[in-house]
Structures are given as structure tokens and as C-alpha cells.
Amino acid sequence: MSSINLTLKIWRQHNSDALGNLETYDLDNVHTDMSFLEMLDILNEKLTKEGKEPVAFDHDCREGICGMCGAVIDGVAHGPEKEVTLCQLHMRNFSKGDTIVIEPFRSRAFPVKKDLLVDRSALDRIIQSGGYVSVNTGGTPDGNSLPIPSSNAELAMDAAACIGCGACVASCPNGAAMLFTSAKISQLALLPQGHAERQQRALSMVAQMDEEGFGNCTNAKECEAVCPKGISIRNIARLNKEYLFAALTEG
């Protein structure tokens, strides 16, 4: 186990209305086996001892499954390692003497609450507008009573891996929420249970997405590159098709 010393430039903002700015902190003896959030814990302990306000950041499971954590590290959402969340990013990805710039996930639809903590409830409202199956289908069906091609099951499962972290929005040059919305639409559109409300779902979720103030997709692919769950932009192509079909038949 080795230790490194770092210079951290962290976005500090008192509340949604305050103007924020980047503050610089020196942190020594950071173990390379620590996760990024553990590193921030150490910083916060130090700040608390010095009588300063600790850095506010979101987190919950710390094992890469809940989607609560996230920040933009040197311009990349969730930092330099591929397909990991911030809590699973380890300090071995950094070297002695590095300066790391840490900023909150930004989008017009994600107001900063405090420091690195942002309000991502816009994503919840997209789900609430139609990302569910409202038909009660009874108890768990018997195995194989509802035949589903295994390729569809796999694709639906891949889409369902989205943890709603918002990194796709944060990294998109246009602040679009297409990767998130497309994953939430695909996981249902690919399965028979999702078919009953398929068109209405596409229409409502896209309308909600636009209303929240997310940008327009320009197919820049940044979302796919930073997504901790490897959600593919093939889902965005599927969303475009779903929406076109829905608008032409039930719009």
C-alpha cells in the first residue's frame, strides 16, 4: 500500500442561491487503496477538526449499485476509470502530487443544493411520468409461461442496469437526458409486460424530459463513454424509434 499527496480543487457552494467557487485543499498521506469517497471522508475529518465546513456530497451504498454518488473529476463524470461509479473509483488511478478538480454534476435541470450535492429529482419525475407498468399482472408467473426471446431478455436486462446516477446528463455537451430515458423506456419496451402502455409511455416520458429543461441530443456519445453501467446508445436509437412510432399512432 502506498500513499500519495494531492491538491484538491473542490466546488464549494453554500446553497442553491449562493454563488459558488473552487476552493483549494492539500491532502497528504492518501492511501491508494482508498476509494474516492473515502478520500473525501478523510478531507472532511480534517476540515471538521480545523473547525471548517465539511464538503457535502451524496452517497449511499458505496458499492456501485445505488446511483447516489457522483461528481465530475477533472472534467469526466465519475472520474477517469471506465464503467465505475465515484464510490468505486480508487485512488490508485491518481499519482503523487496530482491536482484534482472536483465539480458537481451540472445541468440546467440539476440545481446544486450544496457543494457537490445536486438535486436530480428531474430524473425521478421522468420515471413518474410513465416509467412503470401500471397493469397488475398478479403473482409471479410460472417459469416459461411467458416466452421471451433470450436476446430481448438480455437487452432488457442491460437497459435495466441503469442506476439513475445522472452521469450521462452531466457529461453530455448539451445536458441531454436521452441515455437515462432511453434505458428506462427500453427495459419495458423490450418485454411483453411493457407493451400495453408502450406508446403512452414514450410520449409522456419524452414530454417530461423536455419539460425539465434537459438539452437536445446531438449524438455526441459522451454519455455512453462515462456511464458506470455501460448503457449503450443503441437504447437511444430504440427510444427515437419508440417515440416516432408512438407520435404517429397515438400522439
Next chain:
Amino acid sequence: MWFVRFLSSSIGKKLIMATTGLLLLLFLCTHVAGNATIYMSSEVFQGYADELHSHPLIVIVFSTIFLLIFLAHIGMGLFLFYQNWQVSKSRYSVTTRVVKNTFSSETMPYTGLIILTFLIVHIFSFTFSSSEVPISVTVKELLSGFFYGLFYIVSFIALAFHLNHGFWSMLQTFGLNHPRYNDAISKLTLILPLFFLILFAGIPLYFMTGLGASY
């Protein structure tokens, strides 16, 4: 109305870009086919131009449709550019693009505007040129000029970059993204722009280098 709602949604606007982009691509195909006759001889090219203009109605109807498609594409493109600029201006103090080779996608509005400038110059030079001089003569005269020829070549390079991202983006917008076709599509994102670049930019080069001396 559902139609207005559809077209004003974010995905609807993308679909307008993709549909008009596709129609513009088809236009380019017919235009490049006609212009390629220049490589044969001035008689063949003049014959093609005379034949085309002996049916003025076809020319007028086609030009009007093309103009409307173009205005829709440009208007919507600039509107999307403006909307996205509003969302994204001054977001991070450090911005890193993870995706490599983003030149074509980041420059879509700029390559588009170069094409627009080109189009205005092009139409004023040829469509509204003096009807006294045969078009085959005007073509050779203008395109043999160094700066005029260079301007054409630069514009076609811009078109190639525009199509390099545009062709793939259009198919993605239409929902065509499937492992079975993605290899072919990624090859076409190079082949298609190069095809237009060689045939179109070849014409000024043909005259500038003197290859077309006997044209």
C-alpha cells in the same frame, strides 16, 4: 395538435434534421451525377445542362422544394445549436471529452455554415450567371481561378466533415443502430463523404491543375 407537439419535442426536432438531411443527401446524389459529366467533355456537360433547362418547370419545382428543405434544415440546425448552447455555456471549469475523434460532431453548425456560404456563392455564380455565355464556358472560367477553386475545395472538405458525423447521426436518429449493420455503417461514414469529396472537389482540381485543358 399532435403534429405540432411531435415536431416541437426534442426528438421531433432531431427527426426534422435527419429527414431533411437525408433529402439533402439524395439531392447531392442527383447533383453529383449531373456534374460528373464535366469529366467527359464540355459538349456532354453542355448537353446535360441544356436538356435540364429545356424543362423549366422541372427546374423551378425542384429548386423550390430544395430551397424549402434547406431552409428547414438550416433553421432547425441553428435553433438546436442555440438551444444547446444555452444549456451548456460555462458549465465546468475543466471539460474533458472522453470520446475520441469528435471533430466532425463538434463542428456540425460551423461546417454547415461553410456549406451555406458556399451555396450562396455557387448559386449566384452559376444559376444567376449571364445567359449569353454557355454554362460550360462559365464553369471552366470560374473554376480555373486559384482562389475560387480553393474556396470550392475547402467547402467540399467542410461538406465531407459534415457528412462524416451527419450520416451516422441521421441513422441513429431514425433508430437504426444494430450490431448487424454497425460495421457497414461505420465504413459508410468514411466512404460516403469521400465519394462526394472526390467527385465534387475533383472538378476545380481538374481545371486548376490543367488536366481539363482539353475539356
